Every structure is written in structure tokens, then in C-alpha cells.
Amino acid sequence: xxxQTSPHPTSAAPARATRQWRGVIExxxxxxxxxxxxxxxxxxxxxxxxxxSAWLSEVTGGSVWxxxxxxxxxxxxxxxxxxxxxxxxxxxxxxxxxxxxxGNTSAAMAAYAAKARVKPLVLVPQGKIAxxxxxxxxxxxxxxIMVRGNFDxxxxxxxxxxxxxxxxxxxxxxxxxxxxxxxxxxxxxDVLGDAPDVHVLPTGNAGNISAYWLGYRESLxxxxxxxxxVMRGWQAAGxxxxxxxxxxxxxxxxxxxxxxxNPASWDLAVEAARASGxxxxxxxxxxxxxxxxELASSDGVFVEPASAAGVAGLLLEAAEGVRYDGQRVVVxxxxxxxxxxxxxxxxxxxxxDTVCDADVDAAAAAAGLA
Amino acid sequence: xxxQTSPHPTSAAPARATRQWRGVIExxxxxxxxxxxxxxxxxxxxxxxxxxSAWLSEVTGGSVWxxxxxxxxxxxxxxxxxxxxxxxxxxxxxxxxxxxxxGNTSAAMAAYAAKARVKPLVLVPQGKIAxxxxxxxxxxxxxxIMVRGNFDxxxxxxxxxxxxxxxxxxxxxxxxxxxxxxxxxxxxxDVLGDAPDVHVLPTGNAGNISAYWLGYRESLxxxxxxxxxVMRGWQAAGxxxxxxxxxxxxxxxxxxxxxxxNPASWDLAVEAARASGxxxxxxxxxxxxxxxxELASSDGVFVEPASAAGVAGLLLEAAEGVRYDGQRVVVxxxxxxxxxxxxxxxxxxxxxDTVCDADVDAAAAAAGLA
Numbered sequence: 040x041x042x043q044t045s046p047h048p049t050s051a052a053p054a055r056a057t058r059q060w061r062g063v064i065e066x067x068x069x070x071x072x073x074x075x076x077x078x079x080x081x082x083x084x085x086x087x088x089x090x091x092s093a094w095l096s097e098v099t100g101g102s103v104w105x106x107x108x109x110x111x112x113x114x115x116x117x118x119x120x121x122x123x124x125x126x127x128x129x130x131x132x133x134x135x136x137x138x139x140x141x142g143n144t145s146a147a148m149a150a151y152a153a154k155a156r157v158k159p160l161v162l163v164p165q166g167k168i169a170x171x172x173x174x175x176x177x178x179x180x181x182x183x184i185m186v187r188g189n190f191d192x193x194x195x196x197x198x199x200x201x202x203x204x205x206x207x208x209x210x211x212x213x214x215x216x217x218x219x220x221x222x223x224x225x226x227x228x229d230v231l232g233d234a235p236d237v238h239v240l241p242t243g244n245a246g247n248i249s250a251y252w253l254g255y256r257e258s259l260x261x262x263x264x265x266x267x268x269v270m271r272g273w274q275a276a277g278x279x280x281x282x283x284x285x286x287x288x289x290x291x292x293x294x295x296x297x298x299x300x301n302p303a304s305w306d307l308a309v310e311a312a313r314a315s316g317x318x319x320x321x322x323x324x325x326x327x328x329x330x331x332x333e334l335a336s337s338d339g340v341f342v343e344p345a346s347a348a349g350v351a352g353l354l355l356e357a358a359e360g361v362r363y364d365g366q367r368v369v370v371x372x373x374x375x376x377x378x379x380x381x382x383x384x385x386x387x388x389x390x391x392d393t394v395c396d397a398d399v400d401a402a403a404a405a406a407g408l409a
Numbered sequence: 410x411x412x413q414t415s416p417h418p419t420s421a422a423p424a425r426a427t428r429q430w431r432g433v434i435e436x437x438x439x440x441x442x443x444x445x446x447x448x449x450x451x452x453x454x455x456x457x458x459x460x461x462s463a464w465l466s467e468v469t470g471g472s473v474w475x476x477x478x479x480x481x482x483x484x485x486x487x488x489x490x491x492x493x494x495x496x497x498x499x500x501x502x503x504x505x506x507x508x509x510x511x512g513n514t515s516a517a518m519a520a521y522a523a524k525a526r527v528k529p530l531v532l533v534p535q536g537k538i539a540x541x542x543x544x545x546x547x548x549x550x551x552x553x554i555m556v557r558g559n560f561d562x563x564x565x566x567x568x569x570x571x572x573x574x575x576x577x578x579x580x581x582x583x584x585x586x587x588x589x590x591x592x593x594x595x596x597x598x599d600v601l602g603d604a605p606d607v608h609v610l611p612t613g614n615a616g617n618i619s620a621y622w623l624g625y626r627e628s629l630x631x632x633x634x635x636x637x638x639v640m641r642g643w644q645a646a647g648x649x650x651x652x653x654x655x656x657x658x659x660x661x662x663x664x665x666x667x668x669x670x671n672p673a674s675w676d677l678a679v680e681a682a683r684a685s686g687x688x689x690x691x692x693x694x695x696x697x698x699x700x701x702x703e704l705a706s707s708d709g710v711f712v713e714p715a716s717a718a719g720v721a722g723l724l725l726e727a728a729e730g731v732r733y734d735g736q737r738v739v740v741x742x743x744x745x746x747x748x749x750x751x752x753x754x755x756x757x758x759x760x761x762d763t764v765c766d767a768d769v770d771a772a773a774a775a776a777g778l779a
Contacts, residue, residue: 083457083460187766
């Protein structure tokens, strides 16, 4: 059997006792800065596919790989950080966990809290939130508390609960989140045998670019890799504080997972871009939705809108004449398209292509085969 | 670090060249009955988590493990069979692939066809199908052809296209599908070190139970395992032909992925149950939705309704007094809950639990902490 699309050595590799993935803490526990004796609360997160994109390789001239984080248990990269945050919280005796979030963070928190048998609390501003955004958190048993106030009030109350009660705050201010998220870099280095030349990813709250950069630096220090990638973050044009250099008061974009006006990990992210020789740029919602659709139909990878920002960035650069010949480029796609089917379908005008009689030749003609 | 929830050996295991999963063909190609020289069309499917369920272990007295197939690239177990079916189709020169399906099969086919750069065709009866069911197929670029006829006409036309044109039929009649799907058994044996005592799964078209049984028998023959599990299939009460022993003309259940009145793999499935000492039984839609909700909130695993049929069966048996003490039980949950958020949320009457003032002690009281 040929293995034309893979760089993996396929012969003579000594067998592990099991070839099955065991979750990021069991795989990488010795490289995580967490307290000794921490229990393992895992849903089998991480170990996500790194899939070569023939389409983007052709478009850019490079060798482009997609790190498909939607394959995580709750459908986004947040599971990597949450397995660590919940494990540490449980080890420290937390009876509940809390976050002020309406999206992928609350979904991941609630799932891992269910697994850990601690209480998940989600604080949201009263009246601002569509129930659908909280569907996963609700289904995983989160208690949703609507606060008579704004998002900053919710974050303040979350911190207060963590200070005064046996509650762990698992918003991105929790440093354990970065410890888990950095494992995505380890996996990429493991597959490629080195860090890529360039790493491209969507940037909203900016925790992920900071975590990848941490992971790549640690891989270099430990000798697993021999170089550092250039880190390029792509924001949505209506929500691009890192591009503009100042917080955005009312961020607006269809890419809800990166609709963040004042990123929590601002300084770390700016340092990652600066130190790596990278930068932040922005793409329009139209470019994001176009990239989402092209990625699904050209590569078979269906991602949520925010996840397509990095791909949209590569397409924009290609149109500007940027080439990546001879370089390896990894693009993180952060969440599964099933998270937001409606937005994805909104770009289609016709959902059914053809009607035909119940006859083979008629069907062949309809399919353009006859 | 303790690893209390895992049976894996965590020390002294020799390292593979990479610990990253490579998709089912590259991992198990030597155990698949496919033509020599078949190319590999993969999205990194398989290698899904096997997660111990503390909840179901307590309820049943056994050691119960969930095989979480929703972590596959398109969100269901169908990806295992489709990577093989598409790879073989491409190797044989197909220019298009076709299926008569409205659900997970068409989603998986279209994604792998996009990856393979062949044309995906979906044949459905005119006017019967909600666009939402086809969302993934459409997003992955499938041409949807509505046939003036019923589902049998669609299947007949699909076969006719495969006979007369360079088109591969990838419905479950394609034997390559079972070759891919059987790898789930290999993974389970790999983690547990043997086959489980009992394997429980939802049963609709009955291809999956047939594939697992094939995989377990091969694992026994090759010496990877030392026993065969009892195979127990659970159907939805309104769509239970294998329980009733006769096809059901108008199957009805909320669990759309197992809403099938005349299973394609009837004989193989009956043989799997008979030869293993297992059987088929049915659960109500209410029991299925209850199991779905409990699984999400007790174990952190969110599945689509059909996927919860096996869990519902275990709960029904437990209520009947059945015990699994001393036995290892694996339950396959076949697809991700994100496939059908609306049905899942329909069982909730209130989506927001509490409203409180922007005050820490008020929030603590609302959360039951004060």
C-alpha cells in the first residue's frame, strides 16, 4: 500500500504497548507545569489530525498542513486546556468551576466538569445571550446564571467566587489552560519531526497563539525541534484589536469565536508575533466565509467560521503574491463546523441542485456523467 | 501523577517513531482486505477515545467503557468505512461516488470525496428531505439530485450509475465499508488488552454490529485477543425490525440515524448476535433521550440521539435487575451530539437557571454555594 500523503515513517518503528491516544495529560504529563499528584480528568482530547492540504499547498507553493482541532471531544481546541484546568482544580479540592463565557470555553468546561463530577457554573450578562450558544454547556449540566450587569461584571463575579468559595476559575486567566493548549505544538513537532517554518492561526482572545509559542519554545529547548516558526495571527476585520494596536469597544464579526475586543493574552500574543518575526493581520467576514466553504469542499475539512480566519489569511496573501515555496506551513483550524451549521449554510442560495426522473441515464445526465 | 482512570501501561513502553495517529488505513492496512496498491485517502479518522464511564459502571456493576465515535472527522463512525471505500474507489479509477442517504453516510462520503477530489453525488427522494439533514454533504460540495421516486428508486439508480459509469457506489452494500469499520474493534482490543465481555451498540442498518463482530473474530484469530464478546444491539422501539423479526414499513423514531425499517446487513447482524450469544432489543424514544441527557451530564459525552440507544439499553437492563459485575462492557456511541442540537435541547424546558445581581455573594447564593 502506498502512503503518498504521509511523512510518517511506516516501517521499523518499534511498537508502543498501545498505539491508542491517551489524552494530553497522560501523553505529555512530564512536560506540563502542573502540581505533582494531580489526578487525570480526560475525555481523550488531543491527538488531533494533522492533514496535508493539497489545495492550500498548490495555492501557496508551500507544504501546508491543517491541525484539525474540531476533532476534540467537545469540538474545539479548548478541550486541551480544560483537561488540565479541571484536573488541577479537582486536585486542589474545587467543588465547582466557573467561567464567564458563551461559547467554546463554557462547552468544554461543562463537559470536563461533568466528567470530574464537580459543578459547572456559567455566568453571562442577563438578556444578551442566545440559548443556542450555550447548548453544549446546558446539555453537559451547567448551571447558567444570568447576571444583572455586563460581561466585565460576570468576570469580576467569577473571580470573586474563586476567591471566597471552593470554586475554580477556568477562564483564560487560569494559567493551566496554556499548559494544556501548548501540547498542540508538541503533536505537530512529533509528526513533522521539527517545527514548521510558519504557523498560522485565528486570533481572538489570543490564548492559543501564546500557547503554541510556549510549546514551540519548549520543543526547541528540549531538542525535539531545531527551529521556531514564524507566528502569524489572523483576526476578523471587525474585531481586530491586535492589528489596530488598541482595544475594540464593539467588536463585530460572523466569526463569533474570535469576536473579542480586548484579548486576555494581549501581551503574550504580541510577544509571540514580535519574537518570531510574525505579525497580526485581518480578513473580512466575506473572506472568512469563502475560506470556510472552500476548505470544506476542497479538503473535506468543515470548520466553524472563526476557524477559517487563518485559511482566509493564506488566500489573501496568495492573492497579494506571497509565496511559501520550500516552506512548511501549519494552519490551526480551531473548531468543528457542526458548532454553527446555520452560518455555514447561509452562504448557499440553493441547497438542492437537480431534480430528475427515476431513470439511470437521467440521473447520469443530471450528474454531468452522460 | 496518578493515572487512576486508565488501564494503559504508562512506563517502559518503547516509543514509536511518532505517537500521533495516522488514520485507519495507515494504522491497520495490513489487516484490511483491500486491493494491493490502494492509495490512502484519509482525514485522520479512527483512534477515537475509549473512555471509562464511572456512572454506567456504578449503575451496572461492570466496568463500562464508551467508544466515542463522534470524535471522527465528520462526527460519526461512518468515516472509518468511508476512508476505505473512497481509497479503493480512487484506486479503481472512479471519477465520482454516489450514495442514497440523507444522514451521516452522505456527510462522510462528501468529505472524503472532497479530499480525494472526486465528485460526490447524493440521490434522495424528491421533496422528502429537510435541507438541514444534508448540510454537511452540501458544505463538502456534494451534488444533491432529487429523484422523482422513493428511496428504493434512489438506491436502484445508484447501483445503475455504478454499473454503467465511472462511479463507485459507497452505500453500505459496498463491502469496503465493513473493512474500515471493523478497525474500531482492533482499537478496543488494543486498549483493553483483550476483547470486552459484552459489546453494546445502537442498531439501525446493522452494518456496524456486523463490522465489530468481523473485527473481533479477526482479533481472536490473530491472537490479539483471547475471547469474543457477546454482541447486544439496541433498536428504537418504533424502528425495530431485528427485534420483531420482520421489516418495518414506516419506521418512526427521534433517533434518525437508526430509523431504518429493513436493515441492509440483516443476515450478518443476526448471525453476529446468534453466534455471540447476544440479541436485539428495543428502547423507547423517551428512554433514548433520557440516556442522551444523562450521558452528557454524568460523563461529559454528548452524542446524537441514535447514539444513546445502547446506553438506554444498559439503563433499561439495570432497572430490570441485570448486573454486569466482574465484566467489561464496551458501549459504542456512534455520532456527535452537535449533529442534532435541536432534538437534544427539546428535552429542556428552561435553558437559564437563575438571574442574580452583580454581587459575589448573590452569585454564590444562586449557585447554591453560600
